[in-house]
Amino acid sequence: DAGITQSPRHKVTETGTPVTLRCHQTENHRYMYWYRQDPGHGLRLIHYSYGVKDTDKGEVSDGYSVSRSKTEDFLLTLESATSSQTSVYFCAIRTGAKSNTGELFFGEGSRLTVL
Amino acid sequence: AQRVTQPEKLLSVFKGAPVELKCNYSYSGSPELFWYVQYSRQRLQLLLRHISRESIKGFTADLNKGETSFHLKKPFAQEEDSAMYYCALLYNNNDMRFGAGTRLTVKP
Numbered sequence: 747d748a749g750i751t752q753s754p755r756h757k758v759t760e761t762g763t764p765v766t767l768r769c770h771q772t773e774n775h776r777y778m779y780w781y782r783q784d785p786g787h788g789l790r791l792i793h794y795s796y797g798v799k800d801t802d803k804g805e806v807s808d809g810y811s812v813s814r815s816k817t818e819d820f821l822l823t824l825e826s827a828t829s830s831q832t833s834v835y836f837c838a839i840r841t842g843a844k845s846n847t848g849e850l851f852f853g854e855g856s857r858l859t860v861l
Numbered sequence: 862a863q864r865v866t867q868p869e870k871l872l873s874v875f876k877g878a879p880v881e882l883k884c885n886y887s888y889s890g891s892p893e894l895f896w897y898v899q900y901s902r903q904r905l906q907l908l909l910r911h912i913s914r915e916s917i918k919g920f921t922a923d924l925n926k927g928e929t930s931f932h933l934k935k936p937f938a939q940e941e942d943s944a945m946y947y948c949a950l951l952y953n954n955n956d957m958r959f960g961a962g963t964r965l966t967v968k969p
Contacts (some may be wrong), residue, residue, distance in 0.1 A: 763946035786961060787961055788867070788947055788959050789905075790959070791958060794955065794956065797954055802956075804960070836905065838957075848895070848954075850907070852940045854904055
């Protein structure tokens with residue numbers, strides 16, 4: 747099993763407050779991803795990283811920023827949380843370097859509620 | 862734009878019946894396609910990938926470039942197949958996009 751943990755697993759916050767979700771891996775994989783999961787929308791990519799300090803936007807990046815200062819940690823930050831950001835957030839690591847082994851291994855998810 | 866479409870949000874079949882979960886994609890390059898599954902209270906996990914041409918838990922999926930489809934099929938559904946299924950497209954070797962998902966229920 748690829749070691750991946752997300753924290754916090756549950757968080758309730760108020761509109762306008764900053765929130766940071768952490769994704770930690772233990773196996774030195776290059777690629778890491780942040781998704782949000784919403785009913786009717788499935789999984790939507792927020793940001794991804796292809797190395798330390800190398801990140802790129804996904805399809806729903808507005809209102810989110812990320813940082814990857816070391817290989818094992820990929821942080822997702824909501825600078826000023828809004829109710830539309832209430833969701834379940836999943837981190838994933840890509841467990842193969844080549845395109846034909848592009849399997850993602852997912853964390854258990856972080857449920858965020860913005861009141 | 863790159864897109865993955867799963868037209869059915871919900872699909873319900875009886876045990877032993879065939880099941881097909883539809884997936885269509887739009888991508889101008891050579892697609893890398895996957896099916897992921899999420900069982901109740903478990904992590905999302907890879908079910909199969911097109912390039913391996915494998916059969917996992919009795920499921921198969923064939924890439925049809927002419928129809929831009931990658932439908933998931935199983936000839937005889939089992940109750941333990943009840944789950945959320947996502948089709949996914951990897952493009953530009955970096956970006957993995959998912960469809961909206963299909964919730965499959967297999968009734969006894």
